[in-house]
Amino acid sequence: KRTSHQAGNVSVLPRGGSMSLPFFDDFSTPSLPNSEGAGYEFYHHWSDTSARITQTFAIGAPTIGVATLDGLNASGYPYSFVDVNTPGWCDTLTSLPLALNGYFPESNVHVMFYVEGGGLGNAPEPFEDKLILEFKSVDDVSGEVFWTEVWSTDSVSSVSFERFFVPVDQPMHLTNGFQFRFRNYGAMGGNVDLWHIDYVLLNDQIDPETFEVVSEVAIMRPENTLLRDFTRMPWTHFQENPVFFMRDSLTLLQRNLSTTQADNVFTGFSVRYEDNTMEFPNFFQNTNVLPESVFTTGMYIGSNPQGDDFVFDDTVNDTCAIFDVSFWESSIGLLHTEKVGVVDNDSIAFQQVFSNDYAYDDGSAEKAYSLTATGGKLAVRFPIAEPDTLLGLAIHFTPYYTNSDLETFLLRAWSDSSGMPAQQLGENYEFHTPQYFTDGYDLFAFYAYDDPIPVDGIVHVGLVQANDAMLNFGLDKNTNANLGEVHYQLGLGGSWISSEIPGTVMIRPVLRAGKEEIWSAIEEPNGLDRALYVYPNPSAAGTLNAVVQLPGNWELWNVHGQRVDAGNWVTPGLHSISTMNRAPGIYILQHSEGFSARVLIQ
Numbered sequence: 001k002r003t004s005h006q007a008g009n010v011s012v013l014p015r016g017g018s019m020s021l022p023f024f025d026d027f028s029t030p031s032l033p034n035s036e037g038a039g040y041e042f043y044h045h046w047s048d049t050s051a052r053i054t055q056t057f058a059i060g061a062p063t064i065g066v067a068t069l070d071g072l073n074a075s076g077y078p079y080s081f082v083d084v085n086t087p088g089w090c091d092t093l094t095s096l097p098l099a100l101n102g103y104f105p106e107s108n109v110h111v112m113f114y115v116e117g118g119g120l121g122n123a124p125e126p127f128e129d130k131l132i133l134e135f136k137s138v139d140d141v142s143g144e145v146f147w148t149e150v151w152s153t154d155s156v157s158s159v160s161f162e163r164f165f166v167p168v169d170q171p172m173h174l175t176n177g178f179q180f181r182f183r184n185y186g187a188m189g190g191n192v193d194l195w196h197i198d199y200v201l202l203n204d205q206i207d208p209e210t211f212e213v214v215s216e217v218a219i220m221r222p223e224n225t226l227l228r229d230f231t232r233m234p235w236t237h238f239q240e241n242p243v244f245f246m247r248d249s250l251t252l253l254q255r256n257l258s259t260t261q262a263d264n265v266f267t268g269f270s271v272r273y274e275d276n277t278m279e280f281p282n283f284f285q286n287t288n289v290l291p292e293s294v295f296t297t298g299m300y301i302g303s304n305p306q307g308d309d310f311v312f313d314d315t316v317n318d319t320c321a322i323f324d325v326s327f328w329e330s331s332i333g334l335l336h337t338e339k340v341g342v343v344d345n346d347s348i349a350f351q352q353v354f355s356n357d358y359a360y361d362d363g364s365a366e367k368a369y370s371l372t373a374t375g376g377k378l379a380v381r382f383p384i385a386e387p388d389t390l391l392g393l394a395i396h397f398t399p400y401y402t403n404s405d406l407e408t409f410l411l412r413a414w415s416d417s418s419g420m421p422a423q424q425l426g427e428n429y430e431f432h433t434p435q436y437f438t439d440g441y442d443l444f445a446f447y448a449y450d451d452p453i454p455v456d457g458i459v460h461v462g463l464v465q466a467n468d469a470m471l472n473f474g475l476d477k478n479t480n481a482n483l484g485e486v487h488y489q490l491g492l493g494g495s496w497i498s499s500e501i502p503g504t505v506m507i508r509p510v511l512r513a514g515k516e517e518i519w520s521a522i523e524e525p526n527g528l529d530r531a532l533y534v535y536p537n538p539s540a541a542g543t544l545n546a547v548v549q550l551p552g553n554w555e556l557w558n559v560h561g562q563r564v565d566a567g568n569w570v571t572p573g574l575h576s577i578s579t580m581n582r583a584p585g586i587y588i589l590q591h592s593e594g595f596s597a598r599v600l601i602q
Contacts, residue, residue, distance in 0.1 A: 084189025365474030
C-alpha cells in the first residue's frame with residue numbers, strides 16, 4: 001500500500017526521537033497510543049488518546065477507519081454532563097514529533113487530510129462548532145511552546161469527505177521535533193458534534209494541483225456478521241441448525257483511490273478459531289476497476305455454486321465460541337500474513353461471538369434513540385431458536401446531551417401476536433437506572449429480571465420508563481432491525497406502534513443458554529426491598545396494593561420531597577392505598593421499619 005510519496009513505507013526512528021518523512025496514517029492500523037496489544041508501538045503516530053479510531057461512523061470515507069473527534073473524553077464519558085449545551089474545546093489529536101530540520105520553504109512540505117462532519121453520527125452545528133489544525137513551534141531562547149492555528153472549518157459536508165492541503169513553510173516549523181494537532185470545538189455533552197479525519201499525509205514535494213494517490217485499492221465498509229439475522233446469538237441455539245443461521249452471501253464495498261485503472265482485484269475471507277485458520281478465496285474478481293471509483297465485490301458464504309459453503313464448526317465447544325473473521329484483498333496488510341488479525345486498508349476483521357445473548361446491532365452507537373412519554377414502553381422482537389430462560393437485558397445507554405442516570409425504568413417481556421407485543425410475561429417491580437461508563441466506548445450494562453422467565457418462540461423484550469425524560473438508548477446506524485423488530489407505546493393504554501427510525505436500538509436479551517453463570521457489568525442499583533412489595537407498578541390512578549411483612553406506619557412522598565399521604569398498617573399482609581387523585585410521576589413509599597419502594601403512577 002503506497003501513495004505517490006511512498007506513504008506506506010514510513011520510516012520511524014526509535015521512540016524518544018523524531019519520525020522522519022513521510023508521515024502517513026489512514027487509521028486502519030493501531031496508530032493511537034491506547035491501541036491494545038504490545039508489539040505495535042512501531043505503528044503509533046499520535047501522542048494523545050482523546051480521539052478514537054472508528055470504522056462505522058463515517059459515510060463514504062476514503063478508506064476504512066477514521067479518527068473521530070467528539071464530546072467524549074478518552075474514557076468514553078462526556079467532558080461535561082452538567083452544562084451539556086455549553087460548548088468548549090474537546091478532543092485533541094497530536095502527532096508524534098517529526099524531523100523537519102533539513103527542509104526549507106521551497107521543499108513544498110504539506111499536510112494533506114480528508115474531513116467529514118457527522119457522517120452517520122450527530123453532525124456539528126454549522127458556523128458554531130469547528131475543527132482546527134495547529135502547528136507547534138518552540139522559542140529558541142525561552143523554550144516556550146506555541147501552537148498556531150493554520151487551518152479551520154466550521155461547515156464541511158456531513159455526508160462526504162473533503163480534501164485539504166496545508167503548507168508547512170515557516171522556518172519556525174521546519175525544525176526537529178515539529179508537531180501538528182487537530183482540535184474540535186463543540187458541545188461537551190457526549191457522543192455529539194462529530195468530526196471524522198482520514199488519510200493524513202505529511203511529506204515534501206507535494207503540489208496540491210497535481211497530487212494523486214498511486215496504487216491504492218481499499219475496503220471502505222466493515223462487515224460485522226456471517227449470520228443471516230443476528231450479529232450475536234447463543235451458541236447452544238446456533239447448534240440447533242447451523243446451516244439455517246448462516247448468511248448466503250455478502251457484498252464488499254471497495255474504492256480505487258488511484259487516478260489509474262486497477263486490474264485483477266482478488267478477495268477472500270478467513271476464519272480462525274484458536275490456532276486453526278481456514279482460508280476461502282473468492283472465485284469472483286474485479287478485472288477492470290475504473291480510476292477513482294467505488295465498486296462492489298460479491299462473495300458467497302453459503303449457497304456457493306462451487307459447493308464450498310462455509311458453516312461455523314459447531315463442535316468446537318459446548319456453551320460458547322468466538323471466531324476471528326477477516327475479509328481481504330489480494331494485497332494483505334502490514335502486520336499479519338495469515339490474513340487474520342490486525343487489519344489495514346486491504347483487510348477488515350471482526351469477531352463472531354456466540355455466547356448467551358442475541359443481538360441485531362453491531363456494537364457501535366452512532367446516534368441515540370429515545371421516547372418522551374411518561375410510562376412509554378419500548379420492545380424489541382427476537383425469535384428464540386429453542387426453549388430457554390430469559391435472565392435479563394444487556395442495554396447500551398449512550399451519553400447524548402442528556403444525563404439520565406437518575407431516571408428509572410422497569411424491565412418488561414411480552415409474548416408475540418402477529419409480530420406485535422402481546423401478553424406481558426412475568427412480573428417485574430424492580431426499578432433500574434441508566435448506567436454510563438468511564439472505561440470505554442459503547443459498553444453494555446446488564447439488568448436482571450426480577451425472576452427468570454421461561455421463553456420459547458418469538459418474544460419481545462424491553463422496558464417501561466417512569467418519566468418523559470429521554471433515556472437515550474444507543475442507536476446503531478449500520479444495521480436496521482428497528483424497521484420490523486422494534487415497537488413502542490406512548491403511555492398507559494396506548495397502541496403499539498412500529499418504529500420508523502432507521503437503525504437498531506442496542507438492547508439484547510440474555511438467556512441461560514447452558515451457562516452456569518451470567519455476565520454482569522454492574523451491580524443492580526436501587527432494588528425493591530422484598531419486605532415491602534407493591535403492585536401493580538406502574539399503576540394507573542386508582543388503587544395501589546402493598547404486601548408487608550411487618551406492621552408499622554407508612555408515608556407516600558413525591559419527587560419534590562413532599563409527603564402526600566400517610567397511614568398505619570396494624571398487621572402484616574396485603575393492604576390497599578388509594579392513588580385516585582395523585583398526579584402522574586414517581587413516588588416513594590416508606591415503611592417506618594426502614595423499608596421503601598419506588599412507585600410509578602401513570
